[in-house]
Amino acid sequence: MKILKVTCAIIEKGGQTLVVQRSNKMKLPLKWEFPGGKIEENESEEECIIREIKEELNIEIELISRLATSNFNYSNFSIQLVPFIARHTKGVIRLSEHKQYLWMSNKNLKNLDWAEADIPIVNEYLNL
Numbered sequence: 001m002k003i004l005k006v007t008c009a010i011i012e013k014g015g016q017t018l019v020v021q022r023s024n025k026m027k028l029p030l031k032w033e034f035p036g037g038k039i040e041e042n043e044s045e046e047e048c049i050i051r052e053i054k055e056e057l058n059i060e061i062e063l064i065s066r067l068a069t070s071n072f073n074y075s076n077f078s079i080q081l082v083p084f085i086a087r088h089t090k091g092v093i094r095l096s097e098h099k100q101y102l103w104m105s106n107k108n109l110k111n112l113d114w115a116e117a118d119i120p121i122v123n124e125y126l127n128l
């Protein structure tokens, strides 16, 4: 089965964390996730997440650290999801694909209907 390698960013600002909801037209419709996307050929993980955040949110970020990769098998594809903690440094959020975004405090993160591959990442993040 095809394994997608995907990066995502846990973007922090003022004690809150940015989360985005997938649209009806995307795979995993209406699930919540950390913004990001597939690594392209000849691209590092770091280059990928910076590019994807600019494309999806129109903002710039600075990377702080990396958490453990989450491996998850959905019914028709598998993913390796590589999470980075990051800081929002520049720009105003303008979504290009997602349905909505929210800045959330940590105590509410668990209540979202997450894409399943994100659940171990949310748990690691909350235990830091």
Ligand SMILES: Nc1nc2c([nH]c(=O)n2[C@H]2C[C@H](O)[C@@H](COP(=O)(O)OP(=O)(O)OP(=O)(O)O)O2)c(=O)[nH]1
Pocket (backbone or CB within 6 Å): 004, 006, 007, 008, 025, 026, 027, 028, 032, 033, 034, 035, 036, 037, 038, 079, 081, 115, 116, 117, 118
């Ligand atoms: N960006 C992102 N993707 C995630 C997360 N969790 C998770 O399962 N995914 C899945 C959804 C997508 O299938 C894939 C990311 O690919 P992508 O965002 O480049 O989008 P895609 O083109 O594959 O998906 P689509 O637009 O065709 O629906 O990883 C996450 O936290 N962030």
